[in-house]
Amino acid sequence: MTDRTMQNLLQGKAIGRTEIEDMVVVPLFAVIMALLLGALTMLATNIDLSTIGRSYIALLDGSVGSLNAISETLTAAAPLILAGLGLALGFRAGLFNIGAEGQIVVGGLAAVVTGFSFAALPSFVLLPMSLFAGAVAGALYASIAGWLRAATGAHEVISTIMLNLISFRLLDYMLSLPFVQKEGRADPISKSVPDAAELPRLLSAVDPNLRVHAGVFVVMIMVVVVYWLLFRSKLGFEFRASGENPKAARFAGIHSGVIIVAAMAVAGALAGLAGANQVLGVLGRATPGFSAGIGFDAIAVALLGRSHPVGVVFAGLLFGALEAGGRQMQVDAGVSIDLIGIIQALIIVFIAAPLLVRAIFPWGFRHKKGGA
Amino acid sequence: MFTSSFKMLTASFVTVLITTSAASAFTACQVTDTGGIDDNSFNQTAWKGVQDAIADFGIDGRFLESQAETDYEANLNSLIDGDCDVIITVGFLLGDATKTAAEANPDQKFSIVDFAYDPPLTNVLGQVYATDEAAFLAGYLAAGMTETGILGVFGGINIPPVTIFMDGFSYGADYYNTQKGTLVSVIGWDTQTREGLFTNNFESLDDGRAFAQNLFDEGADIILPVAGPVGLGSAALADEVGADQLKIIGVDADLYATDPEKGHVYLTSITKRMDATVRQVIEMAMNDQFEGGLIVGALENGGVDLAPFHDLDSAVPASLKAELLAIRAGIVDGTIDVSP
Numbered sequence: 249m250t251d252r253t254m255q256n257l258l259q260g261k262a263i264g265r266t267e268i269e270d271m272v273v274v275p276l277f278a279v280i281m282a283l284l285l286g287a288l289t290m291l292a293t294n295i296d297l298s299t300i301g302r303s304y305i306a307l308l309d310g311s312v313g314s315l316n317a318i319s320e321t322l323t324a325a326a327p328l329i330l331a332g333l334g335l336a337l338g339f340r341a342g343l344f345n346i347g348a349e350g351q352i353v354v355g356g357l358a359a360v361v362t363g364f365s366f367a368a369l370p371s372f373v374l375l376p377m378s379l380f381a382g383a384v385a386g387a388l389y390a391s392i393a394g395w396l397r398a399a400t401g402a403h404e405v406i407s408t409i410m411l412n413l414i415s416f417r418l419l420d421y422m423l424s425l426p427f428v429q430k431e432g433r434a435d436p437i438s439k440s441v442p443d444a445a446e447l448p449r450l451l452s453a454v455d456p457n458l459r460v461h462a463g464v465f466v467v468m469i470m471v472v473v474v475y476w477l478l479f480r481s482k483l484g485f486e487f488r489a490s491g492e493n494p495k496a497a498r499f500a501g502i503h504s505g506v507i508i509v510a511a512m513a514v515a516g517a518l519a520g521l522a523g524a525n526q527v528l529g530v531l532g533r534a535t536p537g538f539s540a541g542i543g544f545d546a547i548a549v550a551l552l553g554r555s556h557p558v559g560v561v562f563a564g565l566l567f568g569a570l571e572a573g574g575r576q577m578q579v580d581a582g583v584s585i586d587l588i589g590i591i592q593a594l595i596i597v598f599i600a601a602p603l604l605v606r607a608i609f610p611w612g613f614r615h616k617k618g619g620a
Numbered sequence: 621m622f623t624s625s626f627k628m629l630t631a632s633f634v635t636v637l638i639t640t641s642a643a644s645a646f647t648a649c650q651v652t653d654t655g656g657i658d659d660n661s662f663n664q665t666a667w668k669g670v671q672d673a674i675a676d677f678g679i680d681g682r683f684l685e686s687q688a689e690t691d692y693e694a695n696l697n698s699l700i701d702g703d704c705d706v707i708i709t710v711g712f713l714l715g716d717a718t719k720t721a722a723e724a725n726p727d728q729k730f731s732i733v734d735f736a737y738d739p740p741l742t743n744v745l746g747q748v749y750a751t752d753e754a755a756f757l758a759g760y761l762a763a764g765m766t767e768t769g770i771l772g773v774f775g776g777i778n779i780p781p782v783t784i785f786m787d788g789f790s791y792g793a794d795y796y797n798t799q800k801g802t803l804v805s806v807i808g809w810d811t812q813t814r815e816g817l818f819t820n821n822f823e824s825l826d827d828g829r830a831f832a833q834n835l836f837d838e839g840a841d842i843i844l845p846v847a848g849p850v851g852l853g854s855a856a857l858a859d860e861v862g863a864d865q866l867k868i869i870g871v872d873a874d875l876y877a878t879d880p881e882k883g884h885v886y887l888t889s890i891t892k893r894m895d896a897t898v899r900q901v902i903e904m905a906m907n908d909q910f911e912g913g914l915i916v917g918a919l920e921n922g923g924v925d926l927a928p929f930h931d932l933d934s935a936v937p938a939s940l941k942a943e944l945l946a947i948r949a950g951i952v953d954g955t956i957d958v959s960p
Contacts, residue, residue: 310698316697434778459694530690536821541688578682579699
């Protein structure tokens with residue numbers, strides 16, 4: 249076992265049959281089971297079969313059925329993938345970071361403040377600067393939890409949850425400061441960022457309603473960066489080694505404290521970018537609750553993606569599609585948006601219990617001979 | 621002038637075409653804010669207007685719930701694709717998103733609850749309410765009913781459609797004080813500094829409970845939560861401590877009817893008849909009387925009102941009821957100023 253693990257670590261990734269089953273077949277069946285159970289849930293709430301059929305067609309139509317649908321799927325997927333990449337990296341390093349939501353809040357806030365504070369700068373300076381500010385703020389905020397873990401042993405699950413709560417109140421407070429608050433408004437809402445700080449919409453020439461924006465390029469770059477970092481760099485090796493076996497990693501001369509803080513910082517930077525992506529690409533300003541639970545959905549995305557950058561991309565696209573398609577389900581079939589939440593939750597249940605999926609679909613997996 | 625009548629001609633021509641080709645010619649669509657369609661107050665009342673129109677005019681209706689502010693624009697976009705004759709957006713917070721969508725789609729009719737554009741947009745009809753008139757009555761009533769001499773109020777977000785309730789309520793209590801020489805105080809909102817207690821959301825029932833608990837601990841025995849479903853949490857607290865200790869005043873809908881389990885804790889509700897104005901907007905759009913601007917709900921036209929006292933009717937003295945009737949008449953004819 250340890251031999252194989254070490255080998256995998258050294259080679260970056262060696263994908264065998266078991267890994268394919270784990271990374272592709274389990275998530276696939278999980279999604280199928282979730283959709284089936286979702287249909288049963290609808291049946292149980294007295295929705296007739298034709299409506300259920302229509303709602304799943306609407307789900308497909310609203311996620312990939314038109315240019316607008318694809319644009320919406322990508323818009324919804326972008327922040328999920330960014331934050332999911334960070335969480336995946338944390339999982340690889342053995343850190344269960346629940347704090348992406350708070351890191352998104354802090355990152356988004358920093359990006360907005362940078363955006364409107366330096367409004368005079370040209371776009372090619374201001375936009376990267378705002379994105380960078382978001383990443384740095386997220387990184388710093390996450391490294392608090394990393395430092396607490398490394399220095400005092402405080403578990404990151406607890407500290408990141410607490411930091412989430414602090415970030416929500418911090419946001420409420422910051423948004424009502426005169427320097428941040430929009431002129432002429434008494435409610436917590438920030439000034440709008442200038443056009444120069446916005447992630448430009450890519451398809452507004454085709455139709456001004458298409459929301460997909462340049463954030464998708466940020467996502468693509470980050471997928472490559474995280475892949476390289478995780479599987480091709482020394483730091484990534486140290487992350488993975490610490491995650492697989494912290495003790496062995498320490499004996500091998502890896503400074504676990506430094507690794508924990510570094511892994512949290514990188515994860516926080518990615519979540520901060522997700523926040524910046526939302527405020528600079530979608531909203532153009534910050535409001536209470538702009539993070540919208542993306543940080544929590546991203547945990548699911550990272551798990552579904554099996555903590556692999558490529559897996560995270562597909563999982564993020566799936567969740568983005570569910571969100572965009574869920575909207576269409578409401579429009580076409582009048583089915584509640586809450587159902588999408590149920591389907592997402594069911595996917596997580598099945599992902600988290602691969603043995604359950606194996607038990608339900610025995611023919612989908614190679615039968616193991618002998619012991620496990 | 622000519623162009624607008626030409627547009628109307630085209631519009632009616634198109635309507636005729638559609639009526640002959642489709643079974644249900646007219647579709648009204650609604651976008652909720654983050655409170656959701658089943659919030660027992662704000663969004664639900666507006667949706668009832670669409671349902672009334674469905675029942676009365678045989679139209680189609682559909683709604684889209686927003687789960688976050690990032691959904692507003694997307695929800696509006698998906699309705700613009702979905703052939704809605706009129707799109708009704710519910711709430712001040714959708715103001716900017718509705719404006720953007722209306723400007724990008726000048727041929728689409730929009731109507732927004734709780735928002736007035738200055739200058740008005742030609743394809744958006746705003747529905748606003750003189751809520752302070754009814755809240756003034758509620759403040760007077762509460763001041764007459766309190767035993768501790770302290771009234772509590774808190775809001776969802778510090779935005780005009782929320783604070784107008786708090787203003788009217790405070791001024792109503794002040795008016796009682798000047799009439800009777802009492803010293804009833806309202807905590808949770810300062811009409812001068814424009815600051816007070818806000819949950820900063822329209823969702824959390826826990827916040828509703830916690831805020832009511834704080835006000836109750838400060839001595840308030842009647843509380844007005846102006847935060848949509850958040851107030852249901854306050855009602856749960858009142859239910860536990862007993863309606864003799866703590867009473868709640870509902871907002872938007874008559875919460876005695878929409879929250880029957882806790883009905884006995886509601887002294888009254890400040891109703892904002894969004895259902896009536898929404899239905900009216902749909903009717904106007906169907907009859908080609910739609911144009912951008914404002915419709916205002918007030919005490920005079922029943923757009924806002926005070927709900928019956930229901931279970932607590934016997935607890936309200938007859939003299940207080942008579943005074944309320946007199947004040948209502950005073951507000952309608954303008955002799956009483958609800959925002960001094």
